[in-house]
Amino acid sequence: MPTTVPGAFDLTGQAALVTGSSSERGIRFASARLLGQLGASVMVTGTTDRVVERADELQREGIAAASHVADLFDPEAARGLVEATEAAFGKLDILVNNAAIVIPRVAIEDRTVEEWDRVMAVNARGVFLGTKHAIPAMRRAGGGSIVNISSVAGIGQSLHQEPAYAASKGAIRIFTKVTASQHAKDRIRCNSVHPGPVDTDMLHSAMPDPEVLKKRLERVPLGRMGTVPEIVTVVLYLASDDSAYMTGSELVIDGGALAQ
Numbered sequence: 001m002p003t004t005v006p007g008a009f010d011l012t013g014q015a016a017l018v019t020g021s022s023s024e025r026g027i028r029f030a031s032a033r034l035l036g037q038l039g040a041s042v043m044v045t046g047t048t049d050r051v052v053e054r055a056d057e058l059q060r061e062g063i064a065a066a067s068h069v070a071d072l073f074d075p076e077a078a079r080g081l082v083e084a085t086e087a088a089f090g091k092l093d094i095l096v097n098n099a100a101i102v103i104p105r106v107a108i109e110d111r112t113v114e115e116w117d118r119v120m121a122v123n124a125r126g127v128f129l130g131t132k133h134a135i136p137a138m139r140r141a142g143g144g145s146i147v148n149i150s151s152v153a154g155i156g157q158s159l160h161q162e163p164a165y166a167a168s169k170g171a172i173r174i175f176t177k178v179t180a181s182q183h184a185k186d187r188i189r190c191n192s193v194h195p196g197p198v199d200t201d202m203l204h205s206a207m208p209d210p211e212v213l214k215k216r217l218e219r220v221p222l223g224r225m226g227t228v229p230e231i232v233t234v235v236l237y238l239a240s241d242d243s244a245y246m247t248g249s250e251l252v253i254d255g256g257a258l259a260q
Contacts, residue, residue: 009240012039015089017081019045019130020099026200028098029054030228031235036063043085047071072099072126082133092137094239097127098149102202105162116164123168131179143187147238148176150192152254173250180248189247191238196254199225221256
């Protein structure tokens, strides 16, 4: 009996929300754009009016896009994002929790409480809030897919990680599994993506010294940074029905770093 192969990331008729997607050069906006190119309607979000420019850019490419300004440091912002997505597109099928910040690495004893709380609020609490408000919307839509962008920092190579960032990404990893287990009954899937160093503005802002970046890449067996398309392809897979039997999984894309 022939096997039916799923339809290559066909997202026609799906409505997607990608948090933090106003940044031009990085995983976030690239995810929004490619979701739209494959048929989804896309809500572009961010903390400034730049989101309007990004949505206009997608619309000029023929993508159904809308925008909403929100700072996920605000506990009510995620509710507004989900409501805006349902108002624009009538439903929510896909959530990509991708908003994140990084801070310069210091010793644990030198990290301030305020810095710690800020990182945890945006990176970990932001994922919780996005998921919290997306679940009822996805239930109304008959199910959905949540893709949480974590990091290899949330799994290992701990000697070299910034403590607050690593802790926030580790929280995302286990929260993903809890969400997947508890909401499979609602036909809501939840998976996490764990990139290693990727050629984005965020990486270069965290490691502006070329020598520091070079040393970081020495811990990557493939010897290079990942590219945005390499990460976004995995996001698309998890967002689409091509991964319909995957939930609670973690996909590592790190050039072999965790294999060492």
